[in-house]
Amino acid sequence: MATLTDVTESATSRGEQTRELILSTALRLFREQGYGRTTMRAIATEAGVSVGNAYYYYSSKEHLMQAYYDHLQEQHRDAVAPILSTEKAFVPRLTGVLRTWLEVSAPYHEFAGTFFKTAAEPTSPLSPFSDESRPARDASVKIFRQVVDGSDLKLPADLEAELPELLWLMHMGIVLFWVHDKSADVRRTKALIDRSVPLVDRLLRLTRVPGVRGVANDVVGLIRSIKP
Amino acid sequence: MATLTDVTESATSRGEQTRELILSTALRLFREQGYGRTTMRAIATEAGVSVGNAYYYYSSKEHLMQAYYDHLQEQHRDAVAPILSTEKAFVPRLTGVLRTWLEVSAPYHEFAGTFFKTAAEPTSPLSPFSDESRPARDASVKIFRQVVDGSDLKLPADLEAELPELLWLMHMGIVLFWVHDKSADVRRTKALIDRSVPLVDRLLRLTRVPGVRGVANDVVGLIRSIKP
DNA sequence: TCGGAGTTTTGAACATGTTCAAGTAGTCGG
DNA sequence: CCGACTACTTGAACATGTTCAAAACTCCGA
Numbered sequence: 001m002a003t004l005t006d007v008t009e010s011a012t013s014r015g016e017q018t019r020e021l022i023l024s025t026a027l028r029l030f031r032e033q034g035y036g037r038t039t040m041r042a043i044a045t046e047a048g049v050s051v052g053n054a055y056y057y058y059s060s061k062e063h064l065m066q067a068y069y070d071h072l073q074e075q076h077r078d079a080v081a082p083i084l085s086t087e088k089a090f091v092p093r094l095t096g097v098l099r100t101w102l103e104v105s106a107p108y109h110e111f112a113g114t115f116f117k118t119a120a121e122p123t124s125p126l127s128p129f130s131d132e133s134r135p136a137r138d139a140s141v142k143i144f145r146q147v148v149d150g151s152d153l154k155l156p157a158d159l160e161a162e163l164p165e166l167l168w169l170m171h172m173g174i175v176l177f178w179v180h181d182k183s184a185d186v187r188r189t190k191a192l193i194d195r196s197v198p199l200v201d202r203l204l205r206l207t208r209v210p211g212v213r214g215v216a217n218d219v220v221g222l223i224r225s226i227k228p
Numbered sequence: 229m230a231t232l233t234d235v236t237e238s239a240t241s242r243g244e245q246t247r248e249l250i251l252s253t254a255l256r257l258f259r260e261q262g263y264g265r266t267t268m269r270a271i272a273t274e275a276g277v278s279v280g281n282a283y284y285y286y287s288s289k290e291h292l293m294q295a296y297y298d299h300l301q302e303q304h305r306d307a308v309a310p311i312l313s314t315e316k317a318f319v320p321r322l323t324g325v326l327r328t329w330l331e332v333s334a335p336y337h338e339f340a341g342t343f344f345k346t347a348a349e350p351t352s353p354l355s356p357f358s359d360e361s362r363p364a365r366d367a368s369v370k371i372f373r374q375v376v377d378g379s380d381l382k383l384p385a386d387l388e389a390e391l392p393e394l395l396w397l398m399h400m401g402i403v404l405f406w407v408h409d410k411s412a413d414v415r416r417t418k419a420l421i422d423r424s425v426p427l428v429d430r431l432l433r434l435t436r437v438p439g440v441r442g443v444a445n446d447v448v449g450l451i452r453s454i455k456p
Numbered sequence: 457t458c459g460g461a462g463t464t465t466t467g468a469a470c471a472t473g474t475t476c477a478a479g480t481a482g483t484c485g486g
Numbered sequence: 487c488c489g490a491c492t493a494c495t496t497g498a499a500c501a502t503g504t505t506c507a508a509a510a511c512t513c514c515g516a
Contacts, residue, residue: 014512015464039502050466052506061503117349122341122408129408177454180350180357188454195450202443211437215430222423226405226416242482243494267472278496280476289473 019057022047026064027071031107035065035114065115066126066133068108073136075104080143090151090204094167095197097147098174102186102193105178109186113179128172141168155204156213158220163204166223170200247285250275254292255299259335263293263342293343294354294361296336301364303332308371318379318432322395323425325375326402330414330421337406337414344407356400369396383432384441386448391432394451398428 025047029038040061044051058064083096105112121127128137145164155163174196178189207216253275257266268289272279286292311324333340349355356365373392383391402424406417435444 018464040504041502051504052467053465055504056464059504113350117345117352121345124345127408180355188456192450192454195446195453199443199446199450202446206439206443209437209439211434212440215427215434218423218427218430222420222427225423226420228416246494268474269472279474280497281495283474284494287474 015057018047018049018053022049022054022057023064023067026058027068030065030068030111035111062124062126069115069126069133070136072104072108073139076101077139077143079104084143084146084150088150088152090147090153091198091201093147093151094200095193097143098171098193098197099190101171101175102178102189106186109178116175116179137168140171141165144168144171153204156207156216159204159207159216162220162223167200170196243285246275246277246281250277250282250285251292251295254286255296258293258296258339263339290352290354297343297354297361298364300333300336301367304329305367305371307332312371312374312378316378316380318375318381319426319429321375321379322428323421325371326399326421326425327418329399329403330406330417333406334414341407344403365396368399369393372396372399381432384435384444387432387435387444390448390451395428398424 022043026038026043029043029046040051040054043064044054047054058067079100080097083093083100087093087096108115115126122129124130126133141164144167147167148160148163153160174189174192177192178186181189183189206212250271254266254271257271257274268279268282271292272282275282286295307328308325311321311328315321315324336343343354350357352358354361369392372395375395376388376391381388402417402420405420406414409417411417434440
């Protein structure tokens, strides 16, 4: 609960407490019964407010999820800090960041599917590509920029500039895999991380090989050309 | 209409006509007003049946979309045949297949977002990774297998075996990009295809370079290890 | 203290996907 | 032709996200 109230600066107007009460109740119910089975009526009742009041603070059920996403984001950023400040090698840095995300998100694995469902819709404000979630996305990319900058990697400047976003994309891919991962203790996702990170490392270092550098340049050019 | 009725073998039982009437009405309304704004009541009314009857044939609104997806699949397979039988070089083969998908799907671009939204949910039968959509997925992968097999590519056997699925994955990525592409005439998606295909081609041919082959082998190993 | 402006709260009403018990119609063995 | 079995059809009822007009509350200046 404390983590939730910490998030916003101390109550600015009357309703802040109600807002947070609704949010924490919603997150709890989402976790306990899944997103689909949690009704707005249930959230309102459990929080001791009316349905209309819940809508006064969160204009839709999806927006409650958006709030969850921001919450997750902050937890991840905090949990990752010690790794980034101690570890210097690229592989453990990236592995650590990705596995930490797994840990932070674990309680929500079951209902995460529904989250990414709505996130996949381009018109949804929850889409990871939407303007509305730019702050969260930028914050996430920033983490990967730290992964790159603080590491022992030596890369061509242009590739290094694009790399954080590419790693964020990789992260999104892993999240997609995780959402579908039904193995015990998400073993398969963990395996994916542990095996793909060293591979990325090798690939990146390969960019020094003459024949490969050309392709790498093309990749960078492609990325740049399709950016909005 | 013809394409729709062709799909299933000639009427096996009484209700087949009704089934197809409902489907074609639904697809038309989806196209005309978008998925979200098309109500089941509207579909039923327009098709001249009751709401309950629509549910007798399609157990949910999502299943109507599943039917649309199958329909699209078949159109793509047919439209792609001439390319696969004439073109021999890998780059134009793959480019042709991907751009043809764009053409076939163009009328549905607007409401495709909603489609892929539900498709992204792992528990949905519409998920491209679900058992229920395995037939459609296999059919799609098969197209990419033809792209590889009929081309001038010379690759290590294990990589060649995995390549069709990898290309299908690439296709999914492009679809995701397309869904979010708001540029006129989906120019950006077309650019993505035209630039990324030659890049893939170069990457694949690079696997002959000694230093690269090791990485390629690891990629193949990784793919295999995470398959369910 | 009073009145009003802004903020918060309420719950009934609405829209729409979905279910279901009941009805209808075609079909087949006798 | 009859009865019954299956296939099909119906529409009212239900569940739940969302809206909204009205009420309640808070705060502040006169």
